[in-house]
Amino acid sequence: MSAYPGGTGERRRGERRAKRRPEPPAESWFGALGVEDTQAADGFDDVESRYDGGLAGAGRTAPDSKFLSRQARRIVSTGQTAFDRIHRVFLGARAALGVALIVTVVVAGMFGARASYAVAIVSVAYAALALSMWLLPQFRQPVQPQELARLGGRQWLLTIGADIVCFTALHLLSPASSFNYVALLVLPVLMAGVLTPRIQALATSAGVALALLGVAWLAVLRGGEASTLMTQAGLAGSGLFVITVLAGELAGRLAREELTAKGSLELARQQAQLNRLVIEEMQDGVLVVDRRGRVRAANPAARRLLAPSGMCRPAPFQLRGVEAWNELVKTVERAFVDAVWPESGRDVVLQFDSGETRTLRVRIRFTRRHESQVSEEFCVLLLEDVRNMQARTRQEKLAAMGRVSAGIAHEIRNPLAAIAQANALLSEDATTPAQRQLTQMVTDNVERLKRIVDDVMEVAPGRGVDAGVIDAGEQVAAACGGWAQGAGVTLDDRSAVRVELPTERLGAVFDPDHLRRVMINLLDNGYRHSSKQPGSVQVRLSAPDGDSVRLSVASDGAPIPPDVERYLFEPFFSTRSRGTGLGLYICRELCERYGASIDYRLRTPGDPTRNEFNVVMRRQALVDADAPLLT
Numbered sequence: 001m002s003a004y005p006g007g008t009g010e011r012r013r014g015e016r017r018a019k020r021r022p023e024p025p026a027e028s029w030f031g032a033l034g035v036e037d038t039q040a041a042d043g044f045d046d047v048e049s050r051y052d053g054g055l056a057g058a059g060r061t062a063p064d065s066k067f068l069s070r071q072a073r074r075i076v077s078t079g080q081t082a083f084d085r086i087h088r089v090f091l092g093a094r095a096a097l098g099v100a101l102i103v104t105v106v107v108a109g110m111f112g113a114r115a116s117y118a119v120a121i122v123s124v125a126y127a128a129l130a131l132s133m134w135l136l137p138q139f140r141q142p143v144q145p146q147e148l149a150r151l152g153g154r155q156w157l158l159t160i161g162a163d164i165v166c167f168t169a170l171h172l173l174s175p176a177s178s179f180n181y182v183a184l185l186v187l188p189v190l191m192a193g194v195l196t197p198r199i200q201a202l203a204t205s206a207g208v209a210l211a212l213l214g215v216a217w218l219a220v221l222r223g224g225e226a227s228t229l230m231t232q233a234g235l236a237g238s239g240l241f242v243i244t245v246l247a248g249e250l251a252g253r254l255a256r257e258e259l260t261a262k263g264s265l266e267l268a269r270q271q272a273q274l275n276r277l278v279i280e281e282m283q284d285g286v287l288v289v290d291r292r293g294r295v296r297a298a299n300p301a302a303r304r305l306l307a308p309s310g311m312c313r314p315a316p317f318q319l320r321g322v323e324a325w326n327e328l329v330k331t332v333e334r335a336f337v338d339a340v341w342p343e344s345g346r347d348v349v350l351q352f353d354s355g356e357t358r359t360l361r362v363r364i365r366f367t368r369r370h371e372s373q374v375s376e377e378f379c380v381l382l383l384e385d386v387r388n389m390q391a392r393t394r395q396e397k398l399a400a401m402g403r404v405s406a407g408i409a410h411e412i413r414n415p416l417a418a419i420a421q422a423n424a425l426l427s428e429d430a431t432t433p434a435q436r437q438l439t440q441m442v443t444d445n446v447e448r449l450k451r452i453v454d455d456v457m458e459v460a461p462g463r464g465v466d467a468g469v470i471d472a473g474e475q476v477a478a479a480c481g482g483w484a485q486g487a488g489v490t491l492d493d494r495s496a497v498r499v500e501l502p503t504e505r506l507g508a509v510f511d512p513d514h515l516r517r518v519m520i521n522l523l524d525n526g527y528r529h530s531s532k533q534p535g536s537v538q539v540r541l542s543a544p545d546g547d548s549v550r551l552s553v554a555s556d557g558a559p560i561p562p563d564v565e566r567y568l569f570e571p572f573f574s575t576r577s578r579g580t581g582l583g584l585y586i587c588r589e590l591c592e593r594y595g596a597s598i599d600y601r602l603r604t605p606g607d608p609t610r611n612e613f614n615v616v617m618r619r620q621a622l623v624d625a626d627a628p629l630l631t
Helices: 007-020 070-076 082-110 117-135 145-149 154-173 182-195 198-221 226-281 300-305 323-338 386-429 433-458 472-487 512-528 583-593
Strands: 285-290 294-298 346-351 357-366 378-385 468-471 497-500 507-510 537-545 548-555 597-602 611-618
Touching: 082 117, 082 154, 082 182, 082 226, 117 154, 145 154, 154 182, 154 198, 182 198, 182 226, 198 226, 285 300, 300 378, 323 346, 323 357, 323 378, 357 386, 378 386, 386 433, 468 472, 472 497, 472 507, 472 512, 472 537, 472 548, 507 512, 507 611, 512 537, 512 548, 512 583, 512 611, 583 597, 583 611
Parallel strands: 497 537
Antiparallel strands: 285 294, 285 378, 346 357, 357 378, 468 507, 537 548, 548 611, 597 611
């Protein structure tokens, strides 16, 4: 049976009317402005100063953002909304007022102005209600603005409604010559203006004004002067209306201030996260140092530059006390004294205990100085490895030269093919050994030029890249096996080449043929310059983290001189008379084509295989990662 009169059609029409009918606003001044969820636990407490705890300590200290005013931080960091705070103060004021009513009755009785039993009962009942709502746990839970927005709601009846009833009763029960309880009605009217919407607040004031007029009319019936009593009640009611409007405006301003503080804090949090992300991903090192030489913040790039290998400890740490950083400390002290620094920066040389030297280009910027003498001053050091700067310059030159070389190589192919064909025809008519020797020399040099042209065209810019995911361990093992077979080397425990592969399968973004070519170049170089003793060349594949795969080829040959190292990856540079100088250049170009990198470094003196080439490839999951390994 339908619950709506008129059957299904009437019910559907009623549902449509209900959907179209706008809901009355059930929010306070704070709810209408959207600040009821302004909590310090909303993720804002992870904003910190970059100078307090460093980049690695994000989220572990109190908010210290320079984007915020002190008032904004105070508002949001209290852990409560403005509505909750005012509501708790309201409950505390009611409890204090209830105690004051009982004390007033007792003190009045002691001085002979005994109150009536009805007044005493109302005072005790009000005090009991107010104290219970202030102390009992079930009333200490946060109250939503919607719960006070309804005039007949439980929260409204137990607070504002109970106050109006009790204070009106006290005003009615007390004789004219006794206490004046009209002033107590300001409390519920004030709270209604602050905690409830404007319509409900004005309705509350109207109810109180009508109650005052009713009490005045009863007093007139008992023989009071009508003009005086009604005028007093009217003025009191008008004052309550004014209090309601003013309280509402003040509450709205407080709500807007809290909403602005929340927006400012959210903006500061996002800005701090963005700055932290940008600085951490920068290729240049960033150090924030104070006058005492204490590093307040250091991004990963700076920590790598300050250590001979790996990273130094996270900030904060002291620059003084480390011998390798003495020149950097002197640079910082000089910068603070001069308060100026060249725009292009200056070079600082770090000398590590291992004998390695690293030249850094240091650019310094200063924080804005404040007039107050208590504000701390910092300088920001922008560090860049000079070798990287030179490498970028060379890379730009090589890119231009590569485009020119590709064009030249393309033009060489046709005449080279004509030379090869003509030489083949001449070799058919060669009859003497001298003639056959000359034609063979032409053939050998033509083949050499063809290989050079093919190598140049292989790394020519503009070629399409079809990067797939390969099993790095399987491809490295196959490349090492193929190279060993061609070089006549046996891969066993007594072999000069030892290969260490992980037990897990590692997926890397690369082309199998190109990875094989890189491996053959590195193995040729390593084996050529090694002592040929067992383990003199080590090939190691590992996964240092979840995003990369590292391939290392190290040998025990003599260290590469610094004047040779800087040209290792440049084309047509070779220490051999018959070398083309394209091997390592092609390796680097192939690696960059797939988002990988290749570099050379000299290990510590105690390591027997000091010369090491590292290829770092992008790691990616294999599609058939659960398939068994090939044996």
